[in-house]
Every structure is written in C-alpha cells, then in structure tokens.
Amino acid sequence: MKFGVIVFPGSNCEQDCFYVIKDVLKQPVEYIWHKEMVLNGFDCIILPGGFSYGDYLRTGAVARFSPIMKAIVEFADKGGIVIGICNGFQILLETGLLPGAMLRNKNLHFICRHEYVKTENVKNPFTNLCKQNQVLKIPIAHNEGNYYIDEAGLRDLEKKGQIIFRYCDIDGDVEGGGNPNGAVANIAGIINKTGNVLGMMPHPERSSEPELGSEDGLCIFKSIITWIRCR
Amino acid sequence: MIKKEVYRSLGLNDEEYKKILTILDREPTPTELAMFSVEWSEHCGYPRSRKLLKLLPKTGNYPVLIGEDSGGIIVDDIALIFKMESHNHPSQIEPKQGAATGVGGIIRDIFTAGARPIASLNSLRFGPLQDPYNHYLLRGVVDGIQFYGNCIGVPTVGGEIYFDENYSGNCVVNAMSIGIADKNKLARARATGYGNSIMYVGSSTGRDGIGGCSVLASKEFKEGEEKRPTVQIGDPFTEKCLIEATLEAIATGHIVGIKDMGAAGLTCSTTEMASAGDSGIEIELQLVPRREADMQPWEVMMSESQERMLVCVKKGKEEEVNNIFHKWDLNAVVIGSVTDDGIVRITDKGRVVAEVQAHSLTNAPIYNPLYKKPGYLAQLNKLNLKAVPEPEDYSDVLLKLLASPSIASKEWVYEQYDHMVQTNTMVLPGSDAAVLRLKGTDRAIAATTDCNSRYCFLDPYRGAQIAVAEASRNLVCSGAAPAAVTDCLNFGNPEKPDRFWQFKNCVEGIADACTFFNIPVVSGNVSFYNESPKGAIYPTPTIGMIGIIENTRRICTQYFKDENDVIVLLGTCKEELGASEYLKNIHNLVKGVPPALDLKSEMSVQRAASEAIRNGLVKSAHDCSDGGLAVAIAECCISGDSVIGAKISLKDRIRADALLFGESQSRVVLSCSKDSVSLVEAIAKKHGAVFAVIGNTGGTSLRIDIRGKSVIDRDCATLQECWKNSLKEALL
Numbered sequence: 001m002k003f004g005v006i007v008f009p010g011s012n013c014e015q016d017c018f019y020v021i022k023d024v025l026k027q028p029v030e031y032i033w034h035k036e037m038v039l040n041g042f043d044c045i046i047l048p049g050g051f052s053y054g055d056y057l058r059t060g061a062v063a064r065f066s067p068i069m070k071a072i073v074e075f076a077d078k079g080g081i082v083i084g085i086c087n088g089f090q091i092l093l094e095t096g097l098l099p100g101a102m103l104r105n106k107n108l109h110f111i112c113r114h115e116y117v118k119t120e121n122v123k124n125p126f127t128n129l130c131k132q133n134q135v136l137k138i139p140i141a142h143n144e145g146n147y148y149i150d151e152a153g154l155r156d157l158e159k160k161g162q163i164i165f166r167y168c169d170i171d172g173d174v175e176g177g178g179n180p181n182g183a184v185a186n187i188a189g190i191i192n193k194t195g196n197v198l199g200m201m202p203h204p205e206r207s208s209e210p211e212l213g214s215e216d217g218l219c220i221f222k223s224i225i226t227w228i229r230c231r
Numbered sequence: 232m233i234k235k236e237v238y239r240s241l242g243l244n245d246e247e248y249k250k251i252l253t254i255l256d257r258e259p260t261p262t263e264l265a266m267f268s269v270e271w272s273e274h275c276g277y278p279r280s281r282k283l284l285k286l287l288p289k290t291g292n293y294p295v296l297i298g299e300d301s302g303g304i305i306v307d308d309i310a311l312i313f314k315m316e317s318h319n320h321p322s323q324i325e326p327k328q329g330a331a332t333g334v335g336g337i338i339r340d341i342f343t344a345g346a347r348p349i350a351s352l353n354s355l356r357f358g359p360l361q362d363p364y365n366h367y368l369l370r371g372v373v374d375g376i377q378f379y380g381n382c383i384g385v386p387t388v389g390g391e392i393y394f395d396e397n398y399s400g401n402c403v404v405n406a407m408s409i410g411i412a413d414k415n416k417l418a419r420a421r422a423t424g425y426g427n428s429i430m431y432v433g434s435s436t437g438r439d440g441i442g443g444c445s446v447l448a449s450k451e452f453k454e455g456e457e458k459r460p461t462v463q464i465g466d467p468f469t470e471k472c473l474i475e476a477t478l479e480a481i482a483t484g485h486i487v488g489i490k491d492m493g494a495a496g497l498t499c500s501t502t503e504m505a506s507a508g509d510s511g512i513e514i515e516l517q518l519v520p521r522r523e524a525d526m527q528p529w530e531v532m533m534s535e536s537q538e539r540m541l542v543c544v545k546k547g548k549e550e551e552v553n554n555i556f557h558k559w560d561l562n563a564v565v566i567g568s569v570t571d572d573g574i575v576r577i578t579d580k581g582r583v584v585a586e587v588q589a590h591s592l593t594n595a596p597i598y599n600p601l602y603k604k605p606g607y608l609a610q611l612n613k614l615n616l617k618a619v620p621e622p623e624d625y626s627d628v629l630l631k632l633l634a635s636p637s638i639a640s641k642e643w644v645y646e647q648y649d650h651m652v653q654t655n656t657m658v659l660p661g662s663d664a665a666v667l668r669l670k671g672t673d674r675a676i677a678a679t680t681d682c683n684s685r686y687c688f689l690d691p692y693r694g695a696q697i698a699v700a701e702a703s704r705n706l707v708c709s710g711a712a713p714a715a716v717t718d719c720l721n722f723g724n725p726e727k728p729d730r731f732w733q734f735k736n737c738v739e740g741i742a743d744a745c746t747f748f749n750i751p752v753v754s755g756n757v758s759f760y761n762e763s764p765k766g767a768i769y770p771t772p773t774i775g776m777i778g779i780i781e782n783t784r785r786i787c788t789q790y791f792k793d794e795n796d797v798i799v800l801l802g803t804c805k806e807e808l809g810a811s812e813y814l815k816n817i818h819n820l821v822k823g824v825p826p827a828l829d830l831k832s833e834m835s836v837q838r839a840a841s842e843a844i845r846n847g848l849v850k851s852a853h854d855c856s857d858g859g860l861a862v863a864i865a866e867c868c869i870s871g872d873s874v875i876g877a878k879i880s881l882k883d884r885i886r887a888d889a890l891l892f893g894e895s896q897s898r899v900v901l902s903c904s905k906d907s908v909s910l911v912e913a914i915a916k917k918h919g920a921v922f923a924v925i926g927n928t929g930g931t932s933l934r935i936d937i938r939g940k941s942v943i944d945r946d947c948a949t950l951q952e953c954w955k956n957s958l959k960e961a962l963l
Contacts, residue, residue: 009559010468012384016654019670033558049652051382054468110377110647141381141649206651211668211783213659 001228003029004042006072006088008063013049013085016205021046024208025221034066043228044081045072047088049141049203059102059144060090069095081125081224082197086142089189089199098192098199099157100149105142106182112141114214115180117165117188117202118172124191125227126198127164129219135172136165136216138202140180140188145201147183147190154185165189165200233258241268247596254591262577262585265529266592269495270502273759276595279725280757283735286742287752293714293779295751299420299507300340300490302753304715306779309669310414311676312346315354315407315719315775317758321462322404326371331379331465332537333406338385339491342474343540345418345481346410349653350667351380353390353406354680354719354773358399360636360961365394368402370962375465376406377647382467383474387648388656389665390680394636397688400763405719407775409678411669418481420490421508422543422569427487429501429512429567430549432556433473433539435522436496439463441533469538472559477540480555485548492539498532500541502575505589508543511574512589514567515581528584532577543569605729611689614809614823621888625861625935625942628817628892632858633865633950634957635816640870643959661870662788663854664709666780675780677711683857684769686825689810691733693825695740695772697896700833701856702776703748707837708852708899710787710844711778716745718755718774723767725759733770734759741772747830750776787844789853790871794929796850797908798867798877801836801920802898804860806885812857813892826895832920833897839920840899846914848907855898861891861935861943863900868933869951876947879926879935887937902928 003021005014014031021029032039039045052063063069069091076082076097084092092098105111114137119130130136149157157163165188169176179186181201189200204217238248241264251259251267259267270276277284289295293304296312303312318333334351341348353376358365369392380387385408422429439462480486488508490500497519505512516531526534542563544552549565556563570576575592577585622628632638645660657675658666664679681702687694703713718741723730745752761768780786808814809823843849855863860881868877883890903911908924915922933950935943 009472010382012382012471012652016652019654023670050384051468051471054382054466054471056468110381110649112381112649112651113646139651141651143381203651206654209654211657212651212654 001027001225002042003027003044003046004032004039005029005046005048006032006034006068008034008052008066010052010054011048011050013203013205017046017048020205020208020221025225027225032068034068036068037071039071039075044083044224045075047084047091049086049088052087052091060087060094063091064094073097076197079194079196081228083126084199085203086201089201090144092197092199097197098190099153100147102144103146103148104144105146110143111180112139114139115202116168116170116178118168118174119164120166121161121164124164124195126220126223128227129223133172135168135170137214138204138207138217140202142201145181145183147187149184157190160193162190162193163187164191164198233264238264241265242272243268247271250596260584262529262532263587265533266498266502266585266587269498269533270592271595273757274494275499277757278595279598279600280734281597282599283738286738288742288746289751291715291749291751295753297753298344299503301344304753305414308414310346310412310417311409311777312341312344312412313407313409313717313775313777314340314754315405315717315773316756317719317721318404318406319402319721319758319761322372323402325462326368327375327378328462328464330372330375330404332463333404334376334379335465335467335470335537336491336493337406337408338383338470339493339540341408341410342477343418343420343489343491345416346412347478348385348408348410348474349655350409350665350678351385351387351406352665352678352680352775353387354682355390355392356398356403356771357394358396359394362399365399366962372404373644373647379465379467381649383471384652386650386652386656388650388667389660389678392641392644397769400765401761401768403721403768403771405773407680407717409777416482418486419488420504421488422504422512423508423510424487424569425571426546427569428544428546428549428565429514429569430542430544430552430563431519431566432542432563433561434466434469434536435520435562436531436534437522437536438526438530438534439536441530441535463535463537466538472561473538473540476556476559476561480552483551485545485552487543487545489540489542492541494535496534496536496539502589502592504541504543505575506593511570511572511576512567513570513576516577516579518564518566520562520564528577528579600725600731601728602732602735603728604732611822612824616808619818621886622817625887625891626945629861629865629943629945630950630953632812632816632862632892633954635812636958636961638812638858638862639957640955641958642955643962657783657786658709658788662709663705664711666709666786668783673782675783675786677706677709677778677780679705680773680775681705682771682773684771685810685815685821687737687772688769689823690825691736691770692740693828695737696744697825697828698772698774699741699744699748700828700896701854702774703750704837704854704899706776706778707841708787708789708854710785711780712841713748713750713776713778716750716752716774716776718752718772719758720755721758721761721768721771721773723762730767737770737772744830785845785847787849787852789867790851791867791875791877791902791928792850794875796902796928797905797924798879798926798928799901799903799911800898800923800925801839801901801915803895803921804883804885804890804893805895806889807893807895808889811892811894813859813888828896835918835920836897836899839915839918840901843901843911843914848911849901849903851902853900855900856894859892859894865933865950867900868947869954874931874947874951875928876930876932877926877928878930881925881935881937887942890937891942
C-alpha cells in the first residue's frame, strides 16, 4: 500500500496531502517529481492542488505535458487509482482522463471557504466508506472550478453514475443555492467510466483533522485504502 | 562633470553630493551615483528615522533574532521569522502589481532567512469607496494579493482594512509575512569568506522598477506625474519555485549568505551583503542574465525586476547549488566573488564602472529633522460633548456603524484569499486574530495587525501606544501570550516638521508601550512621503504582532458559542467619545482626543482574560475597539457560524452614546457558562481587573438596556445582513 504525490513546479498542496497520508493515516507515501518518467510500486497517485506552471495559460494545460503524465495515463489505463484535487482535477481534464472542462467561477473571483457536497455514488474506490447521499463539509479554494460539460456529456455522466459529488446545502439539498462557482449540475467531483480516476475541486486534505474544523475529507482517503486492501 | 539636475533627479541633495565627492575623492561614475542615490534614500538607508528607531526595545520573553532583512523569536527549537513592509506608492499607481509585488517582496525576506513562509497578513487603507478610483484601488489591491498569495501557496490569514478620506490619493498597503525554521538552520544576508562565489539566482533582469525606491518611495505624489514605469511586475510562479529551491539549497549547508534583490536590486544586495559581512564583493555585469538588450551598467544595477536573489556560495559547492536551482528551471549563475578589501567593485566587460567602500554606501548620513507640533491640533483636540446631540434611535446608530466599511465584515475580501493552504489555519479570518498550529507540537501562533490612525492623528503618542495595546489585546483574546512585534511606519514627508513630529511621537509611543509589555520589536519598515496634493496621510504606525498559544485546545474565538451563557465585561466604560468611529460616522466629526490608555489597567485586563482562557473557563473573548461596546457585542452575536442573540443590562452613569459606542481602552467582552462565572471573577480580582456581568446569551435578537431602559433591540439577522453585505454592496 503506497501513495505517490506528484510535484509539479507550482504545486502547493502536495505537502498537505503528504501530511494527511503520512501523519494522519500513517500510510507510506512518496513525492514524485514531475520530470520522472516511470511510476513503480504505487497503489494510488495523488495530483495535488496548486498553480502548476503558474496556471498562466489555461489551468493544467502545461502540466499535462510534464514527463510524468505519460506514466500516469498508463497507470490509470491499467486500473491504477488516481485522484486529482483542484488543480489536479484541472490537469486530469486537460489530459483527457476525465471529460469536461473548467471555466472561471461565475463571480470571476477566487473563492476559499467551506462548502457542502453530497455523495451521490458510494460504489467506487473513493467513497465506499461514505453513506449514500452523505453530506460532507470540505473547503474549496479555486479560481476556475466552474465545471462545464455539454448536455450529452452530462447525460452520460449521470447515466453511468460518474458524478460523485455535487455542491449542496447543509441538509444535502442540491437545489438549496449551494453552488459556489456555477458548475453544471452542481458538479464538484466526477470519476471516469472505469471508476478508478477521481477529479474533485474541494480539498479533502484540508478537512481531515478536527483542528481544521472538519474531518469529512478523511473518508475519501480511508475509502481508497480500504478499496486497495480489499482488491 | 555631473550636473546638479542629474543627482537631484536621482533624489540626492547638494550636501549629499558633496559628501560623495569627499568619500570618493573624485567624481562618481554614473553607476556609483545611482548606487549612492538608492543606498542613501530613506527607503534603504533610513537617514531620517534611524536614530529614533533605536528607541524600540529588542528584548522580551523569548530570545530575539535580528537578521539583516527580517527578525523573529525562538520558541524552543523553532525560529519564528516575520516582518511587515509597505508598498503604498506602487499600489496607488498600479494597485494589482503594486500589491502583488509587495507580497512577493516581504515573502522573499522571510525565506531568504531560511524560514518557510506559513502565513501572510495585510493592513490596507483606502479613501472612501464613493470615489471610483478608491474603488478601483481596493479591487486592484485585493486582486494583486490573491493573485500572488494564492499561487505561491502561502495562506493569507488576516489583517485589516480601513477607509478614510485622508488615504484618498495615497493608499496604504502593508504586507506582513511569517515563516518558521529550525533555529539551527537559519540563513544570513551577508557575504563572507575570501574567494567564495557570488551567484545570481532567479528571473532575468529587465528595465522594470528602475528608481522604484529612490524616486517612487522617497517622494510625495504630485499631480499629473507619470510613474507607472517605476512599478515592478510580479511572477508568483517563479517565486514559488524560488521558495522551494532556496530552502532546499540552504538545507545543503553550502550557502554562506543569501539576500533578496528587492529595492534597488543588485545595488542593495551586493553592497549590503558585503557590508554586513565586513567584506568586499566583485561582480561582472555581463554575466547577469538579462531580458532586455543594451542595458546600461547603472540600469542593471538599479533594476528592480522581481523574483531575484543574490547568493554567497562556498567555493567548490557552486555546481551542487546550481543543480538545485536548475531542477526548478531557475537561472543560477556565478557573477562574481567575495573579496577582502571591503570594496564593492562592479565591472562591465572587465571595465570598472563602480568601485566604492561598501560601508560608505550603507552608512547613510544621519539627519535630525526638525519637528514641531502642528498648530491645528489644539483646535482639533477640543471636543465639546454638550454640542453633540444624543441620537434618537440607538439601534439605527448600531446598524450604521456595523455597515460602515471600516467595521463591516471583510468576507468579500478574505474569501478571495486562500487562507487554508498548508493546513495550519485553526482560526479562519473574521475573529480578533488568526491562529495557526505549529505541526508536530501542541503549540499554535496567533497573529494580528492593528492601528487606529485617527487616534494617531489626534494624538500620535497615545495612538501608537493604543495600536500596541490593541494588537496585544487581540492576541490575548485568541488565547495567546503576546511575544513580538514588527512595525510598518507610514508617514508623510519627514522634511516637514509637523510630519516628523508625528513620526517621533509615534515611535516613542510604540517604544514605551512595547517596553512596558516586554514585547520586542524584531523587524520593521519605514515608509515616508505618503502625501498627495491634499496633504499627508494620517500617521499610520501599523503594528503586526505575534503571540504564542501553548496548548491548541485553549484557542479562543470572538463569537458566542451557546445559549444561556453569561456575558462578562472586563474593564471600565468611560465617557470617552473623542476620535471615535461614532463621532466620525454619525456626527461627521474628527475631534477630541483618543481614549485614555493606562498601561497598568491594560495589563490587568489582559492578564485576567489570558488566565481565564488558559484555564478553559472562557467560551468566547472579543476585544472592544472601533464602534465600542455595542459593536463588539453585536460582532459576538453575528460573526460565528450560527447567530446567537444576547440580552445586556448596563448600569454605568455616563452618556448613553458614550456607553454604547465610546471606545474606552482596556476592555474585553467574554462569555462563559454559568458555572464558570465565579471562577472568572476570582481571576479578574486576582489581577486587579474590573469585572462585571453584563448579560446573557440567547434568543435571536440583541437587546441592550441602560439602567432598565431599552436602548437597543434588533433582530440579529438584520444586524448580520447589514454587517455582512455592506462592503459587497458598496463594491457593486
């Protein structure tokens, strides 16, 4: 059981993810520099948040060309568990491992605050310890989290149960006005068709300890560990 | 022959030019002249302020570290390094880049000391939002801070924002950064060891920001001047890579010294590193990476291109250090070496273009500017309260104060800042102080910035003392023991006696208050010439203060936690309305004197609050400041996750408006469970603090009675809406 956290130049949540895996969950974890070409012996790869290459172009658009990305695509194609958080999600979209694209938040501002998301699918590596429709309090911090996909794409996501998290209010009501960035269908996190790649805008590593006001993010990391152990 | 106009345009006066001739015993080269002009400018050499700054205490309860470019304290094995700096003039001209590079510059001062930046705070002051330019400034500055701070992954956790006419034409943008390091792995900003290499690291050099510090920071704003080219452009991505690479390089032990190329770029970094190391430096300008062709030697020396550093590397270790920077795709080039003759020697294609004793550059002349109490103060300090009518509806006044942009919630601003990255932020923005845990320990640190500049305008000495007292009180309310200060002193033109009188009195006020509280001033910055054609800004000595919380389970926040808790006031309400937000906002008066400050009573109240919090007796603690007791209690009701009302009964026999909105110092509003009240009272008694139970939490409205008569009764939801939305609405 080993986690790998990818470090792109400009990543800034890699240490936070590393800390949760190593110090909170006591699991083996290593940093992987983006110029590496191979992934050996990892069970789960985390693409952390941040501003890879400054995000001066479209978010994630440069990072997808980093040498390590080829190995990550191969790893995912073979069923390896990959989770992209925030900028990591944006990179997964640019890489094509997940469908859709990110637009700027509808208010055109960076938004950092706690949000509620509803867990819509619990039969996957990332949320198998959550209850169906469980509401999780997890913070967001992004400029471009306004997820977009066309109608056909959205129908496809819904049909195949690929929508894992939707923004909602504290009671789990998706219509309750809890959509901070204007995302299509309140989408906060999706998986690929085979279910082994998750992209999510909220930061579970920021809500994995009681000191930080929420431990709800921890169940995502714990689900991954459980899934890999039972595989 | 160098003409008068030339050195004058560089900001040097005739006397100073004469002095340069004596030092060199010849005419300076253009490059040398440029170097003297920046090193002797107020921004770098502090010729007018240096003498007074020596009054500030340098010792306290924790061992103090004073570095070349920053300072800090040591708590066990951890060094906490922090500093605050101004970027007022660049922000007034180009708010986004001005603020962004302000953040970038102060953070470089922290990580070049070997510390990882863990938090930023900002103290911002603008003219009223009715003026569209101030509107543009606020939006631009906030955009700059979020653009830079979010990208580099350092949380922006706190600060303050004030609005007042006196900042129209000259806004104030003070950025503070805090870092932590292993106390044994700190780096210095000096060059030592004959033959060691001098390495240039980071972005290439261009023509941006030339004269930023001598011309822009050391002059007043005049109408119609075009100064945009003197503002630098920030590249947070490069800075982020620099942070990681620098900390990695320092950890190798091969770095002798390292310094940010901030103000006056290569000039400051070479001369100050040589001077601090009692050595000399020799560099060849052709080796400096450039982004523009045909730059003159003096332009290369004066450029303020951002995200660059000068590094002194042990001889033979250059390649190892190089590899680290190259891994992060950063320039790293050896451009010279350390010498032992004390001279900064700059060559261009081998030809010497400057050759000056480093000490002669860094020992700027010391001036004793004239000071004189401004004549207008006598009149302004007179306040005839009888002529100030009591309002008809106190609830309305409370709503107006809660909605005034200086008091209203700053959520619109801090939501745009990533205040959670690095996962240390235990108290998010919106309480008295930000609190960050120190991973791997039981400790946390609290940080705040404070200054009521209206107080300082009406009485600079007392105003500055209050800034220290209030910062300290804020930290105490969060559960921390105040530990150290960084100050950012924003004033008008020091060559004008009334401005310098303000400066002198403020520095003395800070010095006396800090000495009394045993809090050292470990770093700081002076920003003079904050003037627009309308005059000087209010004296604004911003205090950034850090405190230590020994046990993260004893962190306290300002908002009420439960219904049916008892509300306690520590301290005394006096009939003091001078300099208050109430007078300014409701009666449009800037008059009187700021509230009295008795340092001993202040200490009693802080000690009592501190001990009660440490003993786990207190559920919430909030400092009473702008807007007085009524505003403080309202904030306790409405600033938490859930709204909790309160019923308050006051008995003091003073004017009702003074009791509700007066800003008497040394007061703290606490809430605790019924069982704890007597214990809190005993603690207050022990420390000699005035203690009074003033009410209970509960319900959905805030009701305040004075001697049985209802004066305020409003639904908390209304108060909250008004407080929360006012800034957002003002910006629509």
